[in-house]
Amino acid sequence: MKLQAVKGTFDILPDAQPYWHHLYSAAERVLTRAGVRELTPPVFEHSDVFVKSAGASSDLVVQKEMYTFTDAGERSLTLRPEFTPGVLRAFVEHGMYTLPAPVKLWCKGPIFRAEKPQRGRFRQFHQVDCEFLGLASPLVDAEAVTLLYRVLGACGLKNLTVRLGSVGDPEDARAYNSYLRDELGKRATELSEMSRERLRLNPMRVLDAKDEGDQKIVGTLKRPLDFLNDEARAHFGAVQRFLTDWEVPFEIDDSVVRGLDYYRRTAFEIHHAGIGAQSALGGGGRYDGLVESLGGPATPGVGWAFGVERVLDAMEQDGVEVPRSPGPTLFLVPMDDEAISEVAKLASELRSSLSVHHAYSRRNPGKGLRDADRSGARFAGLRGERERERGVYTFKNLRSGEQHEVSEADLKTFLGARLKDVR
RNA sequence: GUGGAUGUAGCUCAGUAGGUUAGAGCAUCGGAUUGUGGUUCCGAGGGUCGUGGGUUCAAAUCCCAUCAUCCACCCCA
Numbered sequence: 001m002k003l004q005a006v007k008g009t010f011d012i013l014p015d016a017q018p019y020w021h022h023l024y025s026a027a028e029r030v031l032t033r034a035g036v037r038e039l040t041p042p043v044f045e046h047s048d049v050f051v052k053s054a055g056a057s058s059d060l061v062v063q064k065e066m067y068t069f070t071d072a073g074e075r076s077l078t079l080r081p082e083f084t085p086g087v088l089r090a091f092v093e094h095g096m097y098t099l100p101a102p103v104k105l106w107c108k109g110p111i112f113r114a115e116k117p118q119r120g121r122f123r124q125f126h127q128v129d130c131e132f133l134g135l136a137s138p139l140v141d142a143e144a145v146t147l148l149y150r151v152l153g154a155c156g157l158k159n160l161t162v163r164l165g166s167v168g169d170p171e172d173a174r175a176y177n178s179y180l181r182d183e184l185g186k187r188a189t190e191l192s193e194m195s196r197e198r199l200r201l202n203p204m205r206v207l208d209a210k211d212e213g214d215q216k217i218v219g220t221l222k223r224p225l226d227f228l229n230d231e232a233r234a235h236f237g238a239v240q241r242f243l244t245d246w247e248v249p250f251e252i253d254d255s256v257v258r259g260l261d262y263y264r265r266t267a268f269e270i271h272h273a274g275i276g277a278q279s280a281l282g283g284g285g286r287y288d289g290l291v292e293s294l295g296g297p298a299t300p301g302v303g304w305a306f307g308v309e310r311v312l313d314a315m316e317q318d319g320v321e322v323p324r325s326p327g328p329t330l331f332l333v334p335m336d337d338e339a340i341s342e343v344a345k346l347a348s349e350l351r352s353s354l355s356v357h358h359a360y361s362r363r364n365p366g367k368g369l370r371d372a373d374r375s376g377a378r379f380a381g382l383r384g385e386r387e388r389e390r391g392v393y394t395f396k397n398l399r400s401g402e403q404h405e406v407s408e409a410d411l412k413t414f415l416g417a418r419l420k421d422v423r
Numbered sequence: 424g425u426g427g428a429u430g431u432a433g434c435u436c437a438g439u440a441g442g443u444u445a446g447a448g449c450a451u452c453g454g455a456u457u458g459u460g461g462u463u464c465c466g467a468g469g470g471u472c473g474u475g476g477g478u479u480c481a482a483a484u485c486c487c488a489u490c491a492u493c494c495a496c497c498c499c500a
Contacts, residue, residue, distance in 0.1 A: 369460035
């Protein structure tokens with residue numbers, strides 16, 4: 001058995017951590033300022049939570065990609081394949097529907113789907129998710145889209161494309177689907193094999209067929225937006241007006257199709273060129289009715305999520321610079337055996353207020369200063385026989401090369417003063 | 424589920440008319456320097472050549488199988 005991470009999973013190594021922190025802190029900053037509060041749901045839930053939310057037509061597609069297992073108590077549990085159902089479960093379980101609406105929640109963490117890996121697609125990956133519950137107003141849809149856009153902007157991304165659409169209310173979607181089945185059914189023989197298969201399983205998918213002949217046929221059809229009822233149309237118009245007013249760029253794309261049944265009205269995606277075939281960084285939409293179908297009180301809601309790995313990929317493509325994690329303030333070098341434990345003890349004491357690293361074996365000054373330099377330390381502190389005799393450390397500023405002796409008693413004040421100077 | 428590409432040192436990669444002890448750069452460790460860093464110079468350690476089988480006097484190299492990784496299709500919460 002080779003020692004190797006499970007297919008579709010990976011380690012986030014120390015060198016990569018600054019990028020992750022940068023992204024998460026950008027998200028936290030933007031969302032917190034907007035009054036969105038963090039909620040951390042468990043990584044797994046009763047399978048029902050995800051199965052019920054997926055809906056009837058989605059479960060063929062979706063359930064086979066869920067990591068489901070039975071625990072020792074014969075409970076069927078599932079590693080979350082998305083955040084929304086778990087957040088809604090928590091929302092209901094804790095009576096958050098009594099809070100003033102909208103209740104705005106966000107979360108972050110790993111997500112699990114048993115898909116075949118490729119660029120931007122893994123079996124364990126990470127999402128930042130945001131949910132706005134309790135209000136059906138288009139104002140909330142617009143705020144949701146805006147915050148998604150702002151979070152990604154705060155990550156340093158340029159050239160984002162927001163695609164905005166509406167799937168209407170359930171009866172609109174049903175009407176459009178049967179329209180598609182009728183019209184495309186008549187011309188099924190002209191369609192490619194793939195589109196015929198899509199027509200059978202999910203007619204809306206025919207709209208983004210890549211085959212040229214298919215696209216000609218699609219061009220003659222009415223669009224999903226033509227089927228919106230008056231209220232849904234007005235809602236969609238209001239969302240657009242808010243976004244325009246708030247100077248959030250977007251394009252209308254009525255082929256934004258959400259795979260899950262629970263979406264109503266607003267649907268949106270945000271894309272970035274240059275991260276491969278999986279170009280969607282994230283997306284979301286309105287899901288009025290979902291809380292109720294999970295067994296809670298009727299509650300309108302809208303939410304989104306984005307894939308952290310894809311955003312990091314996009315950041316890399318855009319050349320986003322992230323501050324390197326700083327080295328220690330001080331690096332201590334023991335120059336004889338007795339000094340090894342002395343510097344370890346001193347480091348331990350100084351760490352109550354400073355970042356202090358040290359070498360773990362006897363080093364000559366050349367090697368010791370090289371170690372200190374490589375650690376990125378600002379100062380080095382050398383300790384050997386000479387220093388011990390005089391009760392001092394030899395301190396060297398690694399940037400200026402300036403060096404003096406500092407008595408053990410003055411160490412902290414010396415460092416404090418030095419740091420002030422440097423700043 | 425389908426297709427293509429790729430697996431050689433910790434990392435990035437050379438290395439095919441099959442032929443001695445499989446190389447480089449980076450990284451690590453040591454020395455130049457047993458009390459003064461970044462640059463430089465010298466040296467060392469580190470390899471089941473993904474795995475298994477086959478062909479051959481001889482396989483990293485050719486053949487078959489298998490596993491893994493990457494990319495794309497499909498799908499996409």
